[in-house]
Amino acid sequence: MKNKFLVLVAIVATVMFTSCKPKLSEETKKGIADFKNDWTAMSGSLAAWGDTLNANISKCDAAHKMMGESMGDTAKMKKEAKAKCKETIAACNANMDKLHAMQKTFSDYKTGIDTTTTSFTDFSAKVDKGEVTEEQAKTAMDGYRKTLDDAKAKMGEWDGALKAIMADEMKNHEECMAVCMPKKADAKGGDKKAGDKKAGKPMKK
Numbered sequence: 557m558k559n560k561f562l563v564l565v566a567i568v569a570t571v572m573f574t575s576c577k578p579k580l581s582e583e584t585k586k587g588i589a590d591f592k593n594d595w596t597a598m599s600g601s602l603a604a605w606g607d608t609l610n611a612n613i614s615k616c617d618a619a620h621k622m623m624g625e626s627m628g629d630t631a632k633m634k635k636e637a638k639a640k641c642k643e644t645i646a647a648c649n650a651n652m653d654k655l656h657a658m659q660k661t662f663s664d665y666k667t668g669i670d671t672t673t674t675s676f677t678d679f680s681a682k683v684d685k686g687e688v689t690e691e692q693a694k695t696a697m698d699g700y701r702k703t704l705d706d707a708k709a710k711m712g713e714w715d716g717a718l719k720a721i722m723a724d725e726m727k728n729h730e731e732c733m734a735v736c737m738p739k740k741a742d743a744k745g746g747d748k749k750a751g752d753k754k755a756g757k758p759m760k761k
Contacts, residue, residue, distance in 0.1 A: 578689040588683055598707050599673060605711055606662055612722055613655050619729055620648060627736050637735050644732040651721050672703055
């Protein structure tokens with residue numbers, strides 16, 4: 557009789573504990589699951605964009621080093637060429653400042669996103685354990701969705717700015733190479749003319 561009483565108490569306690577657990581609607585549970593996929597995709601895209609930014613900075617650094625080595629002593633250049641080189645170098649330096657500022661802003665923002673990822677993971681665990689009410693879930697998800705939308709908007713904004721900077725960089729590089737460095741086409745043309753002269757053919761003026 558005593559054992560039956562203990563079993564009955566255990567059953568009642570289990571029912572009471574279960575009934576006290578917050579119950580989320582299926583719609584809310586699905587919304588959280590769908591959000592998890594969207595957040596994971598966004599985090600992956602954000603990390604990939606950061607890699608793209610770093611790669612473009614390295615690309616510009618390498619191009620500037622190459623052009624500096626190829627350009628040689630700018631003091632020997634004509635006045636117009638020297639002025640153009642100075643202009644393009646200043647533009648490149650300004651763009652590099654923008655890229656490094658963007659890199660710092662991105663790094664700080666990415667740290668915040670990583671913190672939010674940890675927060676959402678903890679929240680999801682509580683949802684799975686039945687420790688979150690419908691109202692708590694709505695409040696939390698409103699905040700997480702706002703952060704997700706903000707991250708997508710920032711990526712779009714940063715990507716547009718990055719593409720504009722890199723387009724300007726390519727333009728600067730082309731102008732610098734055209735004015736500040738010996739043209740390979742001219743060098744090849746000179747070799748051809750020298751060959752014509754050696755063969756006894758008259759050089760065109």
